[in-house]
Amino acid sequence: MPDLSIDCAGIKSPNPFWLASAPPANSGLQVQRAFDAGWGGAVWKTLGVPIQNVSSRFGGVTIRGVQGAGFNNIELITDRSLETNFREIYETKKKYPKNAVVVSLMVETREEWKDIIKRSVDAGADGLELNFGCPHGMCERGMGSAVGQEPRVNQEITSWAVEFSTVPVLVKLTPNVADIVPHGLAARRGGAHGVSLINTIKSIIGVDIDRFVPEPRVAGLSTNGGYCGAAVKPIALHMVAQLARSKDFGIPISGIGGVSNWRDAVEFILLGSTSVQVCTEVMLRGYRVVEDMIEGLGDYMTTHGFKSVAEMVGKAVPSYSEWGDLDLNYETVAKIDPSKCIGCHLCVTACHDGAHQCIHPQGSEPAVKLKLPVPNGGSHARVPLVDESECVGCNLCKIVCPVPDCISMVSVENGFQPSTWNEHVTEGAKLRPKKGAH
Numbered sequence: 001m002p003d004l005s006i007d008c009a010g011i012k013s014p015n016p017f018w019l020a021s022a023p024p025a026n027s028g029l030q031v032q033r034a035f036d037a038g039w040g041g042a043v044w045k046t047l048g049v050p051i052q053n054v055s056s057r058f059g060g061v062t063i064r065g066v067q068g069a070g071f072n073n074i075e076l077i078t079d080r081s082l083e084t085n086f087r088e089i090y091e092t093k094k095k096y097p098k099n100a101v102v103v104s105l106m107v108e109t110r111e112e113w114k115d116i117i118k119r120s121v122d123a124g125a126d127g128l129e130l131n132f133g134c135p136h137g138m139c140e141r142g143m144g145s146a147v148g149q150e151p152r153v154n155q156e157i158t159s160w161a162v163e164f165s166t167v168p169v170l171v172k173l174t175p176n177v178a179d180i181v182p183h184g185l186a187a188r189r190g191g192a193h194g195v196s197l198i199n200t201i202k203s204i205i206g207v208d209i210d211r212f213v214p215e216p217r218v219a220g221l222s223t224n225g226g227y228c229g230a231a232v233k234p235i236a237l238h239m240v241a242q243l244a245r246s247k248d249f250g251i252p253i254s255g256i257g258g259v260s261n262w263r264d265a266v267e268f269i270l271l272g273s274t275s276v277q278v279c280t281e282v283m284l285r286g287y288r289v290v291e292d293m294i295e296g297l298g299d300y301m302t303t304h305g306f307k308s309v310a311e312m313v314g315k316a317v318p319s320y321s322e323w324g325d326l327d328l329n330y331e332t333v334a335k336i337d338p339s340k341c342i343g344c345h346l347c348v349t350a351c352h353d354g355a356h357q358c359i360h361p362q363g364s365e366p367a368v369k370l371k372l373p374v375p376n377g378g379s380h381a382r383v384p385l386v387d388e389s390e391c392v393g394c395n396l397c398k399i400v401c402p403v404p405d406c407i408s409m410v411s412v413e414n415g416f417q418p419s420t421w422n423e424h425v426t427e428g429a430k431l432r433p434k435k436g437a438h
């Protein structure tokens with residue numbers, strides 16, 4: 001079994017899987033049960049001046065039958081007393097010395113930061129996470145994303161925390177910004193040992209169309225909340241990768257946002273995360289989801305010959321480039337494996353209505369006119385035919401095809417040297433003729 005242990009900005013844990021600061025990490029008994037289930041670390045539900053929450057406070061979207069594929073909340077930070085939280089942090093850390101306990105914090109003044117940091121460190125925190133990300137409620141009080149959206153304030157409060165703390169400080173960034181990089185750099189300038197991202201995305205999850213009120217409803221009114229869950233993963237991956245590849249950044253990242261299984265976690269690690277935090281998946285399915293994450297990550301590492309998680313971190317970052325550096329002369333076409341095709345024709349509809357009208361049913365007018373070769377095998381007469389001379393290699397048919405590996409995108413030798421847009425503009429490099437643009 002490969003070594004799953006990590007060191008994220010000086011915070012060590014037996015595996016990269018941490019509970020994100022949220023309801024699953026609200027109390028000592030919960031965090032302890034999570035550690036028993038296999039979680040390597042937990043970021044405690046944000047501490048600050050305890051608040052009063054509203055009822056109700058969560059919303060979910062069902063996307064094509066998957067309940068909670070997107071999730072939204074208008075919950076604030078902890079509503080439990082600081083004394084109770086610190087006692088439970090102390091007890092948890094004592095019982096589970098090898099697991100990482102990171103304490104998430106959000107207060108206002110320099111004095112409050114000094115006090116709460118001292119108490120967190122005294123309680124045994126392995127690290128701190130500054131919550132500069134909450135996009136509802138707390139930002140109206142000048143905290144959360146109100147700080148995360150202002151690089152100068154972010155830098156200043158981070159520098160206070162680093163001054164007062166004897167343990168590593170992570171800054172949790174908000175995705176509610178146009179470009180994440182200046183915000184990550186502000187945290188770095190403030191002395192942060194690492195960053196965590198993303199917190200939730202400002203959103204309205206839906207509208208009750210009979211009552212004419214957005215969800216979740218609170219006595220006939222609603223407000224914007226924070227979006228999270230599987231649906232936000234692509235946004236989170238992009239932000240993590242943006243920071244990971246920024247030359248001036250260079251501090252560890254704890255990746256968060258839509259992690260539902262080991263594969264998602266691997267993607268975050270390959271794009272630069274050292275640890276991976278999870279909230280919604282645990283809220284929907286419980287602590288046991290970590291079992292599959294641990295097993296899946298271990299198997300993946302064995303298959304790919306990784307001995308440690310550190311070897312994996314950022315492995316896909318060099319392959320993430322600007323659009324202008326992509327090879328415009330690289331060309332693919334769709335190939336259908338007739339032995340796998342079930343003849344459903346979903347690809348035909350998608351290509352005809354959403355792409356370039358170049359997959360045709362056998363016997364159709366274009367297929368006959370173009371004399372497209374008919375394959376053998378599979379559901380033979382229903383296997384559609386690709387007109388490769390018109391196929392732009394867009395991928396749409398592959399995305400809709402219900403049979404794994406039935407459609408592949410195959411590269412075509414077209415005789416053109418690789419050329420990017422940037423090379424074309426600066427050196428006049430020759431581009432292949434366009435397809436499908438008539």
Ligand SMILES: Cc1cc2nc3c(=O)[nH]c(=O)nc-3n(C[C@H](O)[C@H](O)[C@H](O)COP(=O)(O)O)c2cc1C
Nearest residue numbers: 020021022046073198199228229257258278279280
């Ligand atoms: C109900 C709920 C409460 C949350 N509370 C906090 C919080 O107190 N502090 C914090 O930093 N993030 C909080 N978050 C954000 C999560 O920690 C996490 O950043 C976000 O949900 C994205 O991860 P996910 O897609 O795995 O849910 C909360 C999220 C949810 C759904």
Ligand code: SF4
Nearest residue numbers: 351391392394395397
């Ligand atoms: S790759 Fe795009 S253009 Fe080519 S057949 Fe598929 S859907 Fe049509």
Ligand code: SF4
Nearest residue numbers: 341342344345347401
């Ligand atoms: S979508 Fe896939 S299985 Fe269905 S007809 Fe097209 S290639 Fe065959």
